[in-house]
Amino acid sequence: MSTSTGAGERAATGRAGGEGGGRAGRMISGAAVALGCVLFLGGFGWMALVYRPYTVPTGSMTPTVDAGDKILAQRIDGSEVRRGDIVVFSDPLWGDAPMLKRVVAVGGDEVACCDKQGRLMVDGRPVDEPYRLNTRDPASPMSFSARVPRGSLFMMGDNRATSEDSRLRLGDAANGSVPRAAVVARVDGVVWPLGRAAMAPRTGAFAALPGGGPSAPGPLRTGGAAIVAGAVLILAGAAYGPVADRARRRRAV
The missing domain is CATH 2.10.109.10 (Umud Fragment, subunit A)
Known part of the structure; x- marks a missing residue:
């Protein structure tokens, strides 16, 4: 009886820990995506204000x-x-x-x-x-x-x-x-x-x-770096949630 009760308590504790870890992971993922969007869209907006594109004709x-x-x-x-x-x-x-x-x-x-x-x-x-x-x-x-x-x-x-x-x-x-x-x-x-x-x-x-x-030189390097960093954060943040969920499911098994 005591063995069954101990196992249940450990399982409940594991679920609670997993839920807590899942919430933390979702928060990290969301923050990374949000920051990435700010950098990506902000970089593009800044570049559009500062620069004009041209095609060299000759x-x-x-x-x-x-x-x-x-x-x-x-x-x-x-x-x-x-x-x-x-x-x-x-x-x-x-x-x-x-x-x-x-x-x-x-x-x-x-x-x-x-x-x-x-x-x-x-x-x-x-x-x-x-x-x-x-x-x-x-x-x-x-x-x-x-x-x-x-x-x-x-x-x-x-x-x-x-x-x-x-x-x-x-x-x-x-x-x-x-x-x-x-x-x-x-x-x-x-x-x-x-x-x-x-x-x-x-x-x-x-x-x-x-x-x-x-x-x-103008701010082309800075603006380009912001766009690249934003794209990386968006992709990394979007991928973090599924990867972390898969890892938690494996540990639960």
Whole structure:
């Protein structure tokens, strides 16, 4: 009689412990899913506010970005742009579609090409440009010289042999430059195809000039990390409940 009673008490205790463990597991699972949703949806919402997606239309910026690449560009004001930045802009004189180029000179700069070593010159200083395609070739197949008007930017592609940029518009009143107000975003990273997904590299090529190098990277890494962490928590939290229940049933047997 006492043996039966002891076994019943142990069984009741086991059930109570299992129910308590089940409640704790469900709470942990729910908390993980809830936190994951906050991070996942919050990250997506934040990225949608900060970034604009674009598809690169041509190969004029190869090898930095290729035709067909999907990129994210941070929404900025043109006043924030610095030399070396890769920007998206829209100017009626350049056509209706958004254009993607690198800023090589800003208002007040004298930009020319090329010196005896084939380098770009900005305010009389040579600029080594490691981001160019075919760095053994001169920085431009055509010679040019221009002074950039105040409030404007001189644009060039990284693939200088094929890029239609400020060099082809030197005859206009702005010496081929684009108003800062035409800039709508700064490229921060490639997101597709996955094999090329990466942050857009910043360059120190213009660091010796007044104003220093390019702008600091935007929050793409932080936003991406929040989205990934949220997805992991959602999946882990959703899987925890069934796995824990199965483990409790096995222990009960």
